Amino acid sequence: MKLENEDALDNYIICHRCFTLQKEQPLKDGSSAYCVGCGSKLYRYDSKLIDNALAWSITGLIFFLLANTFPLIKIDMLGTEQFITLPKTIFSLFENGFYLVGFLCLFLIFIFPLMIFLINIVLFSLLKFQRGESLTKELLILLSHISPWSMADIFFISLLVALVKLIAFGQIHIGISFWALMAFVMIDIYITKSIRIPEIWMLRKKIFFKMGTQKELA
Numbered sequence: 001m002k003l004e005n006e007d008a009l010d011n012y013i014i015c016h017r018c019f020t021l022q023k024e025q026p027l028k029d030g031s032s033a034y035c036v037g038c039g040s041k042l043y044r045y046d047s048k049l050i051d052n053a054l055a056w057s058i059t060g061l062i063f064f065l066l067a068n069t070f071p072l073i074k075i076d077m078l079g080t081e082q083f084i085t086l087p088k089t090i091f092s093l094f095e096n097g098f099y100l101v102g103f104l105c106l107f108l109i110f111i112f113p114l115m116i117f118l119i120n121i122v123l124f125s126l127l128k129f130q131r132g133e134s135l136t137k138e139l140l141i142l143l144s145h146i147s148p149w150s151m152a153d154i155f156f157i158s159l160l161v162a163l164v165k166l167i168a169f170g171q172i173h174i175g176i177s178f179w180a181l182m183a184f185v186m187i188d189i190y191i192t193k194s195i196r197i198p199e200i201w202m203l204r205k206k207i208f209f210k211m212g213t214q215k216e217l218a
Contacts, residue, residue, distance in 0.1 A: 017035065
């Protein structure tokens with residue numbers, strides 16, 4: 001396949017599974033496009049994508065703040081009660097000299113998840129109001145770099161495993177942050193699986209192309 005220039009690449013999309021280059025086709029609202037090679041879904045068009053993604057991102061951010069504010073669990077062991085919070089867990093690693101593990105946990109389960117949801121809120125807000133053409137591009141590039149490094153779901157699974165082992169040593173009381181963290185992880189997984197970055201790129205291109213056309217006609 002020969003392309004006249006680099007700008008022509010904007011009309012093509014690469015399958016994330018078999019890496020086949022295919023030309024982008026216009027879709028009706030609610031429909032999806034599939035790879036001709038392996039049959040995996042390439043992209044979809046949903047007119048309500050921005051509103052839904054913005055609502056889920058704000059909800060996820062609220063649950064994330066709750067998960068980091070209140071105790072995750074309370075352990076009652078031999079008459080001694082101890083509260084465990086997410087920030088306390090990270091700080092305890094630094095206090096005990098595990099600096100590398102502490103920095104990894106700080107970024108993977110706190111900074112990167114927080115950044116992703118903040119970026120989503122700013123990004124979808126700009127797209128909703130059709131503002132910030134260059135800024136939305138930079139945010140999408142940043143989002144594509146840090147998204148694979150968000151591991152709040154891995155931390156939550158590790159927490160469940162630790163709870164199973166701690167039950168044998170004392171009484172475990174689940175705190176409000178535990179349920180908030182679980183809700184945050186579920187929203188994070190939903191956004192990651194249902195809203196692909198290539199779809200946002202296509203939506204962004206469509207929005208600003210339409211604006212450019214309207215300016216030329218005016």
